[in-house]
Amino acid sequence: MRAHPLTCLVLRKRDLGERDRIVTLLSRERGKLDAVVKGARKPGSKSSGASEVFTEARVQYSDGRSLGIVTQWDIVRPYAELRTNLGMLARAAYMCEVTERMVGEGEPCPETYDLLSAALTLLQMAHGDPDTVVRAFVVRLLGERGYGLSLDVCVRCGAALEPGRGLALSPALGGVLCVRCSPSAADRIRLDSDVMPALRDLAGASLERLAHLTLSPAAGNQTDRCLRACLRYRCESDIRSERFLSLVRDGEA
Ligand SMILES: [Zn+2]
Missing domain, CATH: 1.20.1440.120 (Recombination protein O, C-terminal domain)
Known part of the structure; x- marks a missing residue:
C-alpha cells in the first residue's frame, strides 16, 4: 500500500472497536475522506491527541479495502482551545x-x-x-x-x-x-x-x-x-x- 502525504483537518471522529478510531477528514489534496487511525484509543498513543476534532495535521494516507488508513501525524495547528x-x-x-x-x-x-x-x-x-x-x-x-x-x-x-x-x-x-x-x-x-x-x-x-x-x-x-x-x-x-x-x-x- 502506497502512502500519500495529505494536509488535513479532522471534522469528526468515532470509536472503532477497543483501540482504533475512524476520522472524517477534510484534506486539501483529496477533499473529504474517512480513514482509520490504528491504536488511537490506546493510552499514551501519539495519534490519540493528534486525531482529535479540529486538529490540522500533515499525515500519511493509504487507501484500504473499504476505509483508508492514516499514519504519522505531524500537527500543524492543534486548535486545542476550540475543544x-x-x-x-x-x-x-x-x-x-x-x-x-x-x-x-x-x-x-x-x-x-x-x-x-x-x-x-x-x-x-x-x-x-x-x-x-x-x-x-x-x-x-x-x-x-x-x-x-x-x-x-x-x-x-x-x-x-x-x-x-x-x-x-x-x-x-x-x-x-x-x-x-x-x-x-x-x-x-x-x-x-x-x-x-x-x-x-x-x-x-x-x-x-x-x-x-x-x-x-x-x-x-x-x-x-x-x-x-x-x-x-x-x-x-x-x-x-x-x-x-x-x-x-x-x-x-
Ligand atoms: Zn426583482
Missing part, C-alpha cells in the same frame, strides 16, 4: 458539520479547505464576534460550493438591489428578491433594512472589517434564519449541531 472553550467548541463543530455536509467524498477542494482553516483560526484568536465568523463562513462556503447568494441584483428579475425595506431572501432561488419580485416567492424570508448590508459584508468584507462587525440581535437572528434555510435547502436536512450551538448561545445571553 476546551464551550462557545468555541459549539461554533467550530457547527462549521465542521456544515463543511462535511457540503463537500462530496474524495473531491479536491483546496479553497474550501483554506476557508475552514481560516475560520477556525479566526475563531480561536477570539477577535471580534464569534458569530460573525460563523455567519461569514457559511455565506462564503455557499459561494465556494457554487451556491453563492445573489446580493447585488434581484435573483429573479436582475434589477439592482438598493438596501431598504421590502426585500426578501429566497433560499430556493439563492438570493435576494427586489421589492417587486419578493411577494411572488413562496419561501421568501423578509429582510429588515440592515440585513442585506450585513449579508454583503459577511460575503465580501476583509478579515479586518469582519473583526469589527457585530450584528444587532434582531439582524443576527434574521441572518441566521436565512442561512439556516439556505443550508437546509442545499443539504436537504437540518444541521445536527445547530441545536447545540443555539443552546450555547442562549447560555451566553
